[in-house]
Amino acid sequence: MWVPAKTLISFLITTFLFVGSSRANLITNGSFEVGPPNIDPFVTLNAPDNTTIYGWSLTGGSIDYVGSYWQAAHGSRSLDMNGYQFRGTISQSFSTQSGIPYVVRFALAGNPDRQPRTTGIRVWANDPNTTYADFYFVVNGQSHQNMGWVYHSWTFLAGLGQTTTLGFTSIDSYYDPIFGYSFGPALDDVSVEAVPEPATLSLVGLGLILAGLLRRR
Numbered sequence: 598m599w600v601p602a603k604t605l606i607s608f609l610i611t612t613f614l615f616v617g618s619s620r621a622n623l624i625t626n627g628s629f630e631v632g633p634p635n636i637d638p639f640v641t642l643n644a645p646d647n648t649t650i651y652g653w654s655l656t657g658g659s660i661d662y663v664g665s666y667w668q669a670a671h672g673s674r675s676l677d678m679n680g681y682q683f684r685g686t687i688s689q690s691f692s693t694q695s696g697i698p699y700v701v702r703f704a705l706a707g708n709p710d711r712q713p714r715t716t717g718i719r720v721w722a723n724d725p726n727t728t729y730a731d732f733y734f735v736v737n738g739q740s741h742q743n744m745g746w747v748y749h750s751w752t753f754l755a756g757l758g759q760t761t762t763l764g765f766t767s768i769d770s771y772y773d774p775i776f777g778y779s780f781g782p783a784l785d786d787v788s789v790e791a792v793p794e795p796a797t798l799s800l801v802g803l804g805l806i807l808a809g810l811l812r813r814r
Contacts, residue, residue, distance in 0.1 A: 623699075624652070624689060628672040629674045630674050635664075636664040637666075638664055638666035640662050641659060641660075642661075642662055643658075644659065654687065656764070657766070661676065661680050667709070667744055668746075670746040671785055671786035674785075675785035678769070678784055679782075681776070684767035686766040689763055689764075690761065692760055693759070695757050696754065697791055699755060700792055702788045703787045703788070705718060707734045707781070707782055707783055708736070708782075709744065711780040715736070717770075718732055718734075718767060719732075719765070721765075722753040722756075723756060765787075767781045
């Protein structure tokens with residue numbers, strides 16, 4: 598069956614737009630850029646706090662909302678997941694579809710004020726004790742100007758219900774005699790995207806083949 602070129606092109610555009618929208622970042626304010634106008638060099642936040650950092654809730658402990666104190670992975674702001682004396686937990690809820698896999702990406706570093714040491718963070722979905730993964734960063738030789746950010750990813754399967762709560766919890770074990778748990782993992786540039794289904798990927802592949810044939814004709 599002959600299909601007009603305009604119809605095929607329209608089909609390809611619709612397909613690519615659909616795939617692009619399904620992989621849109623579901624996280625609000627993933628780089629923590631939206632908040633109070635002046636946090637330089639940093640401000641310490643204590644739980645509970647669901648208003649200071651737009652889109653995020655500080656549900657446990659303490660964190661430092663970092664501005665010019667050190668280099669961010671993206672933009673000009675980031676977090677030290679240990680504030681003053683305590684390790685912190687932040688979270689955000691967003692719409693998901695049950696049974697669909699989602700991939701979380703984020704940048705991880707460590708507060709360079711205490712080194713050498715190994716710091717760590719737990720990323721979790723809905724329950725930090727059942728659906729989670731732990732990631733670690735070796736703090737050794739980094740500086741405020743060169744934090745050595747490393748990107749990580751983690752995939753989870755959305756459970757029942759229409760929303761998922763994504764959280765990050767400091768699992769840093771370093772304890773300072775004076776400042777306690779005040780030097781933690783640094784977090785920035787968080788994103789969550791739905792993982793395309795194999796059928797969708799096949800459809801995109803077919804579209805690319807059709808586009809190539811059209812170009813040759």
